Amino acid sequence: MPKMKTNRxxxxxxxxxxxxxxxxxxxxxxxxxxxxAKRKAGLNEPKYVNDANLDSIKKLLCMA
Structure with missing residues (x-):
């Protein structure tokens, strides 16, 4: 079986x-x-992938 390729x-x-x-x-x-300024500062805060999308993103990154 070939290697899994990460979605670049x-x-x-x-x-x-x-x-x-x-x-x-x-x-x-x-x-x-x-x-x-308040809105721009909020955009600089770290954001994380939602739980609903986590599985599909992990598949793209070959982590599943």
Whole structure:
């Protein structure tokens, strides 16, 4: 049986941290002038993959 291949797009977007999978946050790359400082600070906080999506992301990362 051939080796499992990691989905390269998923490998670039998700990082494993302890038991959680860390993900990026949307809406923080451009048009930042109209967003409040509080909103931008909230976008910088770490985000983690939801439990509902965890199994599918693990399959993409060959962790399942």
């Amino acid at each position: 797009g998923a490998a670039k977007r998700f990082k494993l941290k302890k038991n959680l999978i860390k993900r990026g946050s949307a809406f923080k790359s451009h048009i930042l002038t109209k967003k409040s």
